[in-house]
Amino acid sequence: MITANELRQKYLKFFESKGHAIIPSAPLVPENDSTVLFTTAGMHPLVPYLMGEKHPMGKRLADVQKCVRTGDIDEVGDPTHHTFFEMLGNWSLGDYFKEESITMSWEFLTSKEWLGLDKNRIAVSVFAGDKDAPFDEGSFEIWKNIGMSESRIAKLPKKNNWWGPAGETGPCGADTEIFYWVGDAEKVPDSFNDDNDLWVEIWNNVFMEYNKKKDGAYEKIAQQNVDTGMGLERILAAVNGFSDNYKTELFWPIIQKIEELTKFKYGEKSDSEHIKDDGQCWVDTRKSMRIVADHIKAAVFMITDGVEPSNTERGYVLRRLIRRAVRQGYKLGIKNNFTAEIAKIVQDLCKETYPEVLNENVLVELQKEENNFRKTLERGLVKIDKYLSNPEGNFFYEKKGDEMGKRQLYFNTDATELIFDLYQTEGFPLEMTLEELKRTGVSFDENKLKERFNELLKKHQDLSRTASAGMFKGGLADTKEETTQLHTVAHLMLAGLRKTLGEHVHQKGSNINGERVRFDFSHPEKMTDEQKQAVEKYVNEAIEAKVDVALEEMSLDEAREKGAEGAFENKYGDVVKVFTIEGFSREICGGPHVKNTGDIKGKFKIKKEESSSAGVRRIKAVLE
Numbered sequence: 249m250i251t252a253n254e255l256r257q258k259y260l261k262f263f264e265s266k267g268h269a270i271i272p273s274a275p276l277v278p279e280n281d282s283t284v285l286f287t288t289a290g291m292h293p294l295v296p297y298l299m300g301e302k303h304p305m306g307k308r309l310a311d312v313q314k315c316v317r318t319g320d321i322d323e324v325g326d327p328t329h330h331t332f333f334e335m336l337g338n339w340s341l342g343d344y345f346k347e348e349s350i351t352m353s354w355e356f357l358t359s360k361e362w363l364g365l366d367k368n369r370i371a372v373s374v375f376a377g378d379k380d381a382p383f384d385e386g387s388f389e390i391w392k393n394i395g396m397s398e399s400r401i402a403k404l405p406k407k408n409n410w411w412g413p414a415g416e417t418g419p420c421g422a423d424t425e426i427f428y429w430v431g432d433a434e435k436v437p438d439s440f441n442d443d444n445d446l447w448v449e450i451w452n453n454v455f456m457e458y459n460k461k462k463d464g465a466y467e468k469i470a471q472q473n474v475d476t477g478m479g480l481e482r483i484l485a486a487v488n489g490f491s492d493n494y495k496t497e498l499f500w501p502i503i504q505k506i507e508e509l510t511k512f513k514y515g516e517k518s519d520s521e522h523i524k525d526d527g528q529c530w531v532d533t534r535k536s537m538r539i540v541a542d543h544i545k546a547a548v549f550m551i552t553d554g555v556e557p558s559n560t561e562r563g564y565v566l567r568r569l570i571r572r573a574v575r576q577g578y579k580l581g582i583k584n585n586f587t588a589e590i591a592k593i594v595q596d597l598c599k600e601t602y603p604e605v606l607n608e609n610v611l612v613e614l615q616k617e618e619n620n621f622r623k624t625l626e627r628g629l630v631k632i633d634k635y636l637s638n639p640e641g642n643f644f645y646e647k648k649g650d651e652m653g654k655r656q657l658y659f660n661t662d663a664t665e666l667i668f669d670l671y672q673t674e675g676f677p678l679e680m681t682l683e684e685l686k687r688t689g690v691s692f693d694e695n696k697l698k699e700r701f702n703e704l705l706k707k708h709q710d711l712s713r714t715a716s717a718g719m720f721k722g723g724l725a726d727t728k729e730e731t732t733q734l735h736t737v738a739h740l741m742l743a744g745l746r747k748t749l750g751e752h753v754h755q756k757g758s759n760i761n762g763e764r765v766r767f768d769f770s771h772p773e774k775m776t777d778e779q780k781q782a783v784e785k786y787v788n789e790a791i792e793a794k795v796d797v798a799l800e801e802m803s804l805d806e807a808r809e810k811g812a813e814g815a816f817e818n819k820y821g822d823v824v825k826v827f828t829i830e831g832f833s834r835e836i837c838g839g840p841h842v843k844n845t846g847d848i849k850g851k852f853k854i855k856k857e858e859s860s861s862a863g864v865r866r867i868k869a870v871l872e
């Protein structure tokens with residue numbers, strides 16, 4: 249049995265031995281990019297470098313990156329999909345390309361010195377080619393030369409074998425994917441078929457040589473990059489002979505805790521058999537437990553990186569994850585708050601690798617959200633009861649009794665609006681309404697009801713999509729200029745804050761989009777109006793002075809000696825970028841920044857200053 253940590257270390261050691269610099273994981277919430285909600289892949293924080301900017305650690309990089317992907321949320325519950333996962337990644341920024349990349353992956357997976365996986369259980373796919381880019385003959389030939397039989401090399405279209413861009417525009421390219429047979433070792437099929445779930449994708453090597461533009465066209469970029477990603481959860485399962493990621497140490501203690509809190513055992517019956525709980529519905533305990541484990545783990549990491557449950561953007565994603573978990577817990581018969589109990593196990597499991605998960609907000613936020621949601625559920629149930637007990641309402645109609653004279657209630661499908669309203673205003677899940685109806689003996693046409701409900705949902709989503717379209721439109725490039733200006737402003741503001749309030753002020757977090765900068769910093773009390781004005785003055789003077797923003801690369805020690813500010817210094821590698829605005833600011837940072845403070849358009853204004861958490865204040869500021 250190899251442990252998760254041994255596997256992380258092995259991976260990094262292997263790529264280090266191949267000349268890669270090891271970089272730390274970026275946070276889950278992208279710091280200076282408003283076009284996506286979460287870091288969805290290891291390549292994401294590296295986009296500027298894939299597009300040609302020089303990375304201070306060189307052209308070969310490797311890391312273990314925390315990722316959140318909600319696109320696959322409906323798949324969660326099966327053995328191999330997650331909303332939060334760790335991605336082992338290696339990159340060539342215009343250095344090696346297909347041959348070296350594929351050869352290294354093959355060596356790491358199959359060499360006895362590294363993972364020693366059975367070569368016979370491996371299959372691959374390559375890009376078949378289309379109007380945008382040709383068949384990836386290069387990868388096909390490399391795999392053949394390695395000894396892969398042709399029947400194990402699938403040629404698949406863009407839908408399968410193309411990766412990126414992460415947003416609407418940006419770097420992307422054909423990929424070759426590596427699959428591992430998790431079924432019976434004696435029954436490995438001769439040929440590869442991507443419809444068979446027992447072939448699990450473990451590694452994806454993307455050959456990023458295109459940029460997708462706003463008009464949808466693909467143009468070749470200046471350098472040929474490699475971006476690979478291997479899900480730690482899947483490869484750990486494969487190496488240890490599990491076909492279920494939840495059986496690995498990354499999840500098993502969480503599942504055991506859930507077993508303890510419910511009356512069920514994980515997989516107590518065979519995969520296909522469902523266990524009846526309260527006589528109302530069939531619960532697939534294995535699926536429900538997986539969802540609880542996955543979602544709570546994701547929630548722990550999201551809260552750790554500064555997300556709070558809310559009704560918009562990231563907060564909404566977090567809220568949904570917690571509520572879905574509570575919902576599954578409810579199905580499993582857990583009546584009391586439990587998410588914090590499970591979160592403690594997650595913290596215990598992850599604290600060695602990610603000490604930040606011990607963040608005190610984690611348990612507090614989960615408790616709060618779970619309490620809220622339970623109240624929602626109660627309110628929803630009361631409303632349903634009210635509908636049901638009001639014969640004047642149109643929620644149901646009564647049919648003449650059957651031959652035994654029994655009362656029969658039928659749900660009036662026209663009243664789906666009421667159910668939708670419960671969902672929309674109270675957050676009460678449709679599934680639970682249906683269960684309530686069944687429990688109280690109301691008959692209804694489930695398909696028809698769901699159909700109507702979905703119509704209403706679609707109508708509503710179209711409305712809200714129009715409202716939030718501004719947020720997702722465009723790619724990285726669109727808001728880039730404004731974001732870059734505000735990024736430099738953030739440096740000036742931090743320097744101004746330190747000058748005005750004192751040296752105890754350090755950055756605690758930041759989030760920038762094209763319109764505003766949100767900035768968290770350590771300071772024990774509310775700022776006075778005079779202090780805010782002093783900071784504004786400092787920043788505006790720097791803008792008016794038109795000072796060059798100078799970039800130097802140096803060792804972390806050198807940067808410290810030069811008095812560079814950098815609350816996040818441990819996030820970068822040993823060689824760091826230091827941005828100096830002479831006379832105003834010197835800070836360690838990954839960039840990007842304007843070339844001269846004169847490029848900052850507008851007047852700096854603090855719009856809001858408020859408490860963020862204990863000892864941390866938050867400023868929202870803009871350029872007017």
Ligand code: SER
Pocket residue numbers: 288289290291337411452453454475476477478
């Ligand atoms: N970007 C690719 C992926 O996420 C490879 O790292 O699969």
